[in-house]
Amino acid sequence: xxxxxxxxxxxxxxxxxxxxxxxxxxxxxxxxxxxxxxxxxxxxxxxxxxxxxxxxxxxxxxxxxxxxxxxxxxxxxxxxxxxxxxxxxxxxxxxxxxxxxxxxxxxxxxxxxxxxxxxxxxxxxxxxxxxxxxxxxxxxxxxxxxxxxxxxxxxxxxxxxxxxxxxxxxxxxxxxxxxxxxxxxxxxxxxxxxxxxxxxxxxxxxxxxxxxxxxxxxxxxxxxxxxxxxxxxxxxxxxxxxxxxxxxxxxxxxxxxxxxxxxxxxxxxxxxxxxxxxxxxxxxxxxxxxxxxxxxxxxxxxxxxxxxxxxxxxxxxxxxxxxxxxxxxxxxxxxxxxxxxxxxxxxxxxxxxxxxxxxxxxxxxxxxxxxxxxxxxxxxxxxxxxxxxxxxxxxxxxxxxxxx
Numbered sequence: 001x002x003x004x005x006x007x008x009x010x011x012x013x014x015x016x017x018x019x020x021x022x023x024x025x026x027x028x029x030x031x032x033x034x035x036x037x038x039x040x041x042x043x044x045x046x047x048x049x050x051x052x053x054x055x056x057x058x059x060x061x062x063x064x065x066x067x068x069x070x071x072x073x074x075x076x077x078x079x080x081x082x083x084x085x086x087x088x089x090x091x092x093x094x095x096x097x098x099x100x101x102x103x104x105x106x107x108x109x110x111x112x113x114x115x116x117x118x119x120x121x122x123x124x125x126x127x128x129x130x131x132x133x134x135x136x137x138x139x140x141x142x143x144x145x146x147x148x149x150x151x152x153x154x155x156x157x158x159x160x161x162x163x164x165x166x167x168x169x170x171x172x173x174x175x176x177x178x179x180x181x182x183x184x185x186x187x188x189x190x191x192x193x194x195x196x197x198x199x200x201x202x203x204x205x206x207x208x209x210x211x212x213x214x215x216x217x218x219x220x221x222x223x224x225x226x227x228x229x230x231x232x233x234x235x236x237x238x239x240x241x242x243x244x245x246x247x248x249x250x251x252x253x254x255x256x257x258x259x260x261x262x263x264x265x266x267x268x269x270x271x272x273x274x275x276x277x278x279x280x281x282x283x284x285x286x287x288x289x290x291x292x293x294x295x296x297x298x299x300x301x302x303x304x305x306x307x308x309x310x311x312x313x314x315x316x317x318x319x320x321x322x323x324x325x326x327x328x329x330x331x332x333x334x335x336x337x338x339x340x341x342x343x344x345x346x347x348x349x350x351x352x353x354x355x356x357x358x359x360x361x362x363x364x365x366x367x368x369x370x371x372x373x374x375x376x377x378x379x380x381x382x383x384x385x386x387x388x389x390x391x392x393x394x395x396x397x398x399x400x401x402x403x404x
Contacts, residue, residue: 006107122294166219177203275389278344310374350396
């Protein structure tokens with residue numbers, strides 16, 4: 001006998017629906033979060049079956065302590081995309097009605113009818129989970145820094161255009177150090193060269209300090225349209241706040257980079273991953289974090305490419321056919337693969353030739369990078385499967401032979 005369980009999660013409780021192979025209802029309960037909830041889940045399943053491997057659980061998340069406990073117990077846990085769950089819900093009710101208990105039943109039905117078409121949550125090692133936690137936190141802080149930097153740029157554009165002329169990168173140490181002492185146009189015009197030099201040194205600059213200070217002083221003293229003083233002072237307070245936030249984000253990003261590099265370097269796959277062109281310590285750690293290290297998670301290079309969303313999809317109907325990029329994707333992994341491909345074209349002659357060929361055939365820059373990323377993901381799969389580091393000739397010899 002096999003059991004099929006639908007698990008609809010919430011912050012404080014979980015709705016669970018259990019059914020047999022014929023779709024018959026065996027139990028429908030709400031269990032609390034934490035140890036008590038997991039214990040009640042085990043007891044509920046134990047009333048009907050002894051072997052955890054005969055239990056298939058469908059849920060909408062692959063994270064959390066509750067889901068981790070189910071995976072550790074030996075249940076076959078499927079993480080279903082919420083969009084897929086919504087479509088399954090529409091199969092049974094078109095009224096738009098929704099409840100947690102009903103969603104648990106829909107998930108149980110999904111596991112029973114179509115469970116074989118969904119990938120189970122992988123059994124990654126604890127070290128891979130640690131790398132994932134650090135890599136995602138690091139990536140999130142970088143995205144947060146970018147958002148706050150854009151907000152700072154928007155504020156300066158409204159009242160302080162001289163600062164935009166002085167600094168191309170507002171998240172740099174130079175910009176943050178100078179804006180911290182001169183957040184308004186008036187303060188900027190009154191800055192002396194020694195004060196700018198001191199600020200640049202505090203920001204971390206070590207070379208060409210005097211020359212850079214002169215350039216900044218000249219830019220800040222240039223004539224521009226001016227906002228009323230009362231408005232400039234208010235906007236200056238905004239600049240001070242944003243500079244403080246961005247500065248602290250820079251500190252925490254560096255701290256996480258050190259911790260992430262240490263954990264990633266301990267992983268046995270790190271040497272192979274870092275051997276691929278374009279993958280340094282940070283991008284390599286992100287690749288490990290998002291793909292995981294379960295050797296049985298991807299049974300082919302194609303499945304790994306599909307998960308990375310680098311492989312295209314085809315929409316065909318009648319005489320109409322179009323090839324598109326995948327929009328439903330792991331955005332963290334998609335961002336990583338884009339940066340990886342961009343770095344690879346300067347680190348690998350084979351990758352560069354592949355990119356140039358795609359551009360010559362009419363691909364845009366982003367489309368060519370996506371195609372290159374798709375190829376690199378396939379190469380990564382082969383390296384990990386065979387336990388062999390990247391070899392430039394092996395990776396691109398087939399394409400070179402075709403070109404010849």
